[in-house]
Amino acid sequence: MSTQSVAVVGLGAMGSALARAFVAAGRPTTVWNRTAARAEPLAAIGASVAGTVEEAAATDVTVVCLLDSAAVEEVLPRLAGSGTVVVNLTSATPEQSRDLARRAAAFGLAYLDGAIMVPVPLIGTPQAHVLYSGDRELFERHRGTLLDLGGEAEHLGADPGLAALYDLGMLDVFFAGMTSFLHASAMLGADGVTARTFLPYAERVLDVLRGSIAGLAGQVDADSHPGDEDNLTMDLAALAHVVATSESRGVDPVVPRLSHDLTRAAVEAGHGRDGYSRIVTVLRGA
Numbered sequence: 001m002s003t004q005s006v007a008v009v010g011l012g013a014m015g016s017a018l019a020r021a022f023v024a025a026g027r028p029t030t031v032w033n034r035t036a037a038r039a040e041p042l043a044a045i046g047a048s049v050a051g052t053v054e055e056a057a058a059t060d061v062t063v064v065c066l067l068d069s070a071a072v073e074e075v076l077p078r079l080a081g082s083g084t085v086v087v088n089l090t091s092a093t094p095e096q097s098r099d100l101a102r103r104a105a106a107f108g109l110a111y112l113d114g115a116i117m118v119p120v121p122l123i124g125t126p127q128a129h130v131l132y133s134g135d136r137e138l139f140e141r142h143r144g145t146l147l148d149l150g151g152e153a154e155h156l157g158a159d160p161g162l163a164a165l166y167d168l169g170m171l172d173v174f175f176a177g178m179t180s181f182l183h184a185s186a187m188l189g190a191d192g193v194t195a196r197t198f199l200p201y202a203e204r205v206l207d208v209l210r211g212s213i214a215g216l217a218g219q220v221d222a223d224s225h226p227g228d229e230d231n232l233t234m235d236l237a238a239l240a241h242v243v244a245t246s247e248s249r250g251v252d253p254v255v256p257r258l259s260h261d262l263t264r265a266a267v268e269a270g271h272g273r274d275g276y277s278r279i280v281t282v283l284r285g286a
């Protein structure tokens with residue numbers, strides 16, 4: 001089988017990293033960017049520079065990595081009729097991804113959606129992780145090319161919205177964790193404890209959290225929320241301490257207050273003897 005050629009459309013921070021990884025893997029690589037100057041560093045390492053999107057799409061696979069779905073929507077019609085396989089790695093909502101998949105099909109384009117789960121420096125390394133969704137057979141046919149990006153290329157299912165959905169779930173957990181750490185740093189910092197001093201203790205909690213969310217997952221799926229090891233009434237008392245300690249130091253308690261108020265709502269709804277997984281039913285509005 002001949003080596004597949006690839007184009008990268010969009011040379012922002014991430015698109016440039018993707019293009020560098022393809023070039024580093026020895027893949028015939030063409031690049032295009034709206035602002036042409038951003039292609040120059042890629043040309044310097046051996047990429048071909050296309051003058052137009054249409055020219056870039058004369059490749060087997062076109063990886064699209066733009067600012068947002070609106071930008072992809074603008075570019076998509078220009079790929080129509082090229083015969084290239086479009087792999088869209090632009091972040092989106094599941095609805096936007098499904099809509100782009102429909103539009104691509106209307107243009108006669110083979111289309112895979114994807115989400116990049118690592119920052120720029122990890123592209124092309126064993127730590128890279130990219131999620132894909134859409135036609136599995138199409139993914140399998142191009143997996144070798146996509147693995148030039150390093151690490152893991154994971155196909156989640158035929159629904160083109162799945163990569164975006166998992167991406168957003170992971171971002172949900174990621175940002176909540178970062179915001180909580182920053183809140184705790186501000187709260188302890190008010191008493192002179194530096195963030196670095198507190199860091200190993202936060203890391204210990206993360207180790208505990210790994211086991212805790214595994215337990216929550218089973219309980220959420222079983223819709224069973226036993227409170228035999230910990231219960232919401234006890235959790236509410238602990239969360240009230242966090243909120244009070246934050247307030248008394250002039251640190252906005254918005255982060256612990258969120259958990260506090262969800263827990264209080266569950267207790268007020270009569271679930272005080274249940275475990276923390278009961279919060280999922282409050283979030284669902286049940």
Ligand SMILES: NC(=O)c1ccc[n+]([C@@H]2O[C@H](COP(=O)([O-])OP(=O)(O)OC[C@H]3O[C@@H](n4cnc5c(N)ncnc54)[C@H](OP(=O)(O)O)[C@@H]3O)[C@@H](O)[C@H]2O)c1
Nearest residue numbers: 010011012013014015034035066067071090091116119120
């Ligand atoms: N950077 C990261 O760490 C990271 C991590 C995971 C996922 N991602 C995702 O990767 C995607 C790209 O991110 P990035 O960091 O590369 O962003 P970026 O540096 O801001 O680059 C945005 C790119 O989109 C292009 N663009 C914007 N509007 C356009 C339009 N209407 N038509 C054509 N091109 C257009 C820009 O072209 P110009 O140069 O002409 O402005 C540029 O190439 C995003 O969806 C982002 O969420 C990024």
